[in-house]
Amino acid sequence: MSRFVKTIEEVPSASTPKLRTRPVAASLILIGGLIALVFGIALSVSFGAADIKLSIVWEAIFSFNPDVTAHQIIQELRLPRVLGGAMVGACFAVAGAIMQGMTRNPLADSGLLGLNSGAGFALALCFAFFPGLPFMYLIMYSFLGAGIGAGLVYGIGSLARSGLTPVRLVLAGAAVSALLSALSEGVALYFRIGQDLAFWYAGGVAGTKWFQLKIMFPWIAVAIAGAIMLSRSITLLSLGDEIAAGLGQRTRLVKLAGAVIVLVLAGAAVSVVGAVGFVGLIIPHLTRYLVGVDYRWIIPCSAILGSLLMVFADLAARMVNPPYETPVGALIALIGVPFFLYLARKERREL
Template identity: 75%
Template sequence: MKPSALPEDPQQAVQQVKVRSRPWAASLILVGGVILLVLGMAVAIAIGAKDIALPDVWDAVFHFNPDLTEHQIIRELRMPRVIGAAIVGAAFAVAGAIMQGMTRNPLADTGLLGLNAGAGFALALCFAFFPGMSFLGLMLYSFLGAGAGVGIVYGIGSRSKGGLTPIRLVLAGAAVSALFTALSEGVALYFKIGQDLAFWYAGGVAGTQWVQIQIILPAVVIALLAAFALARSITLLSLGDDIATGLGQRTGTVRVFGVIIVLVLAGTAVSIVGSVGFVGLIIPHLTRKLVGVDYRWIIPCSAVLGSLLIVFADLAARTINPPQETPIGALVALIGVPFFLYLAVKERRSL
């Protein structure tokens, strides 16, 4: 959303937000999206190296029989994988929506602004120096790496003459991401952990286990609830700092809480799925086109659409070239790269 898109008077700006919002479209997306997500998850559980009938999926979920091989496959392999994909999709999409709203930057995304690369470097250090670390420890280091990445990006971008413009922010993010990626690959070569790191870079939820779901689910749910609670404040920030301050918002406090939420969501998602970018770029843009500019609708709709994207991307990853799996990151990038180039050209024309 461009800075000139709304009037400077705070009350008029809020009225414009109401006019541009489409609650009926948001309600349709939430209801229809949840139904489609449930059906998509059922299909994703049923399809794989061994196809399983949907009635057997129903029985395995609600009438589990440990003596049946199909039930074991569903419960121990496919259900945590599909649930993990839904959680990761929601986390990436909401993190991207918050970043775009707080920075008023249409190019903001966890993969473009150094979060994913920073988390990857932290995980490379863990693989090298603490090979037996628990998943909880990996997740915490992933948070720290993501925080270091975004902190360096914002530090470099804000020191540029003319302020932190969208293009400068993306350029700083590309530079920091390249640095962290090079450092990660150097660590991988020296400590001979290239295979572990290559699996992470490819991106995927194939190895997701119930223990990981039990750890990440509370963190993601709490972060999503906090994002919903912060939605109105993010809407006001997206109108501009002057308007938000005029309406009584403490912009600094809102940004601090927003960054914490983004770090939790992005750090958790990266620790599960690896280096998957563009989800937080594509989904918030699509959602704004559909529901308007009110983040009280954008955030929940982004969560649903993000889950749909990753669940179906994972399903495609398993079915395009069986029995081998195509990396999810590559599939999402096929959509994300052209979309990013389109936004970059559009943003350049608006400068």
């Protein structure tokens, strides 16, 4: 496989290779992205079945009056929904960036490599055998399910004599995802919990509550902080294991820490919005194109752009066919599937 992260030049000594980076563009993305994210959140909160003026949104946030119906709609329904979408978008995007950097696989994504379906299968078992389980435990089982899904994919993909290639990894991911999704549907039919799982099948942030965000936020904050701390090591891994080891990196430890972070991010995101794919595939590629190959910039910029994608996709899902909602996962798939086919075709030509 051709190197999907390219080094422009390497210093002849044992120092860190010089990488193609665009710090000015990255800074503009971080600043402009945060401004656009605040605007998108305000816009998404104001639009819906009942349109609410931005001035009322401001009052509901900073001068909440429980006697005003519009304030209650904003505080109890729309604001947690939008903030949940922003958090989940950051989770999927950062998880995808870490996976692509560590594996040097341009097709890596939590949805394509079995993490999302594994977490969904764990949730199906929870609904079937432990109804009424607190949300904290649902997140824990999502982490476990994501780990099982990833383990199956990497195990099956490594069975071939020629080793684990990007295309073989994606094929194993598709097979495992289909198997786990079928098992989830079988559990849903047998135990009659199809309605409970319908939300996770479709993917969306409708119904997100404040208590979910309070439980999920510490996990996500710690995981993203860990990803940023690990970003330099992931940059070196993206150049190849031999180069990273030659520069003093403990590659196995870095990969283990990165895998734990990915499981936390994917598990937390799936427990809230369900099977939303392709965010972790599209955003890291777009970010690398804009800011270069240094993951110290890629990870925070991916978090911002992933949040933007989810917030505006959720807004579009409410505007496509009002007053009904289109699943967010379906809208993102309209972009993600052609992008995936383009990457797969490109990778096949380079093999």
